[in-house]
Amino acid sequence: MTYRHARPRTDLPRPPQAQALAGSAHVWFDTVERVDGTQRTLDAAASWPDLARPRAILPNLPNDRPLVMGIVNVTPDSFSDGGTAFTLEAALARACAMVAAGADILDIGGESTRPGAQDVPVVDEIARTVPVIMAIRASGITTPISIDTRKARVAEAALGAGADMINDVSALGYDPDLAAVAVASRVPICLMHAQGTPQTMQSDPRYDDVLTEVYDYLAQRIDLAVSLGVDAAQVITDPGIGFGKTKLHNLTLLRGLSMFHSLGAPILLGASRKRFIGTISGVEDASLRMPGSVAVALMAAGQGAQILRVHDVAETVQALALWRALTGEGATT
Template identity: 75%
Template sequence: MTAFIPFRVSPRTDIPRPKNALPLAGSAHVWWRDESAAQNPVCRARIMAPRVILPSLPSDRPLVMGIVNVTPDSFSDGGTADTLHSALARTRALVDAGADILDIGGESTRPGASVVPLVDEIARTAPVIAAIRAAGITTPISIDTRKAAVAEAALHAGADIVNDVSALGWDPDLARVTAEAGAPICLMHAQGTPQTMQSDPRYGDVLLEVYDYLARRMDYAVSKGIHPERIITDPGIGFGKTVQHNLTLLQGLALLHSLGAPILLGASRKGFIGAISGVQKASARMPGSLAVALSAAAQGAQIIRVHDVAETVQALALWRALTTEEDGK
C-alpha cells in the first residue's frame, strides 16, 4: 500500500512571491509555502511534479472540461444535447469557446437519478463520440460513466479519458478496461448512490475522510494495473455532501495535492451554489460557478469541469494574467 500522508500546502497567488515559495504541480502560476513539507523529498516530489493529463494538453494552467450531457434528465441541461445533431452542435460550440477536454455523459447522476440500462447508455454516448471524431474534432474526450462496457465502447469510438463517479466501485471490470487501454481515469468521491446520497450525508471530518477514501481508491486502481500517473482525483462536490461539506472541501482543496495526482473540480451550477446565492434555476448559476472555479484555480486544481466554457475560459485568462509574475522585474 502507498503511504499517502496528508499535509497541507498553502497556495500563494499574491505578487511578489515569497523568496522560498516553490512551484505547485509544475505550474508557474500557483505557488505553495510549507516549511515542513519542503524538507521532505517525497512531499516535494508529490507537490512539485507536473501533472500531465495527456501529452497533448498543457500542464502549466488549469484545463477547462466542457460538459456534454447526452441525457434527457441531467439536473441543469438535460434534453439540450440528447440527439446526435444537438450533441455535435454543443461539442462544436464548446471547442470554439476554448474547451480543453470534452466530457461526454449518457447517465445522469443527479440526486435521485435512476440507473440507465447499459445498452441505452452505450447508444447515447458511443455514436456521439464517433461523430465528433468523424467531424475532425481532435479535442480530448472523457467518457463519464461507471460501467466497463460503456467505457470500452467509448474508448473504441475515440474517447481518451475515463471519468468514474464511483471510483471503480460500481463495476469491477472497469479497472481492467481502463488499464488495458492505458487511459487516464478520474476517481471521484461519493457517499452513497445518486438515489440515496443526499438523504442525510454525515462525516466526522469531511476533508480527511474524502482524502482517505481517494487514497484507498488510488491504491486499488494501481493494484488492478492502472499506472499511478494515469490517475486523477475528484472530491465529488455535491455527491453525498451538505452545503457546509461542500464549502469545507472547497476551502481545503489544496490538501488533495499531497496525493500526488491531478485534481478535477466539478461544481458547475450545483445545488449548493443555488442555496448560498438564492438562485433556484440551475442554468442561471453561472456567476456563482465562476467564483468557485477561480477559487479552485487558486488552490491549484488542474481541471475545472463546467457547463459555461466561454465564461470560464475568459475568467481564468484574466486570473492568470493577474497572478503571473513578469520576468525581468
C-alpha cells in the first residue's frame, strides 16, 4: 500500500505553487509525501490534484472552512454531559443555544458509546432522539441535524423526523442495514474507526502503526459502503479519537490527520473533552476540558478537517473566527 500525505500549512504568504487542501480557504500544501514501505518520496502538490478538490458536506453549507457540529446527548450516561440534556426541554434548549452560538450542524445522540457503555434498546433510543428532532424542527430551526446512531431503525425514524445525515461510530459494523437507510434517504453517512466495542475498546488497545491501520480500515469501510449502494460523495470519515486508542495513539492520529484527505472524503474530528485531553492537561473533570478541546480543534482545523464535533460551540466558533482571520489570505479587516 502506498500512502499519500499532503503536508498542510497555514502560514502566509502562500507560494505560487500552493494548492488549497481539500478546497480549504485557509489550509494549503505544496508538497505530498508518498510512503511505500520504508521508501518516502516528496511530490509537488500539482502531481495530486484530487487532494485539492473541495469535499461537499450538505447542501447550503460552506466547504471551504471547518464546520462546527454541536453535540446534544439525550442520554443519562455520556462521559461528559450525561443527564444534562436528558429531558426534551433541556435538549431543545441546548440545541437552540448551540444554533444561536453558530453551530453549523447539530448531532443528536440517544446512546452513549463511552468506554464501558451498554447497548440501548432501539425503542428507547428512538424515544430519546426523535421527539428532540421534531421539537427542533417545530421551533423553526433549519440547521442540519445529524443522528448519532449505529442502528438502522433509529436512523430511519430520525430522518423521518427531520434529520439530514447519519453519524455511525461503528462504520456499518453494528448494523449493516444502516447503509440501506442512507441509500434510500440519499443522506451523508459518517464512518468512524473504532477498535473493539464500547465495552472492550479501552482494554489495552494496540497497533503496529495506528495511522496507516486506521487509514486502511476507513478505506475498507468506504469500499463496503459503496458496494452496498452508498454514493461515495456522501461518505464522511472519522478516525475515532478515543475509541480504542491510547493517549499516544490519539496524538499520532491528530499529528497525521491530513493524510486522511487521501481517502477522498470529508474528515470529521470528534475529540471534544476526551480523556487524553484531561490526562495531558491534568484536568480530571471532563466538563472543564473546554480550553484543551479548543486547542485540539484548532490543530485539526490547521490540517484541513471539515467538521469539528464539539460540546463547547460558542468557544470553538469564536476561536475559529480568529483562526480564519489569521490564516485567510486577502483579509483586510
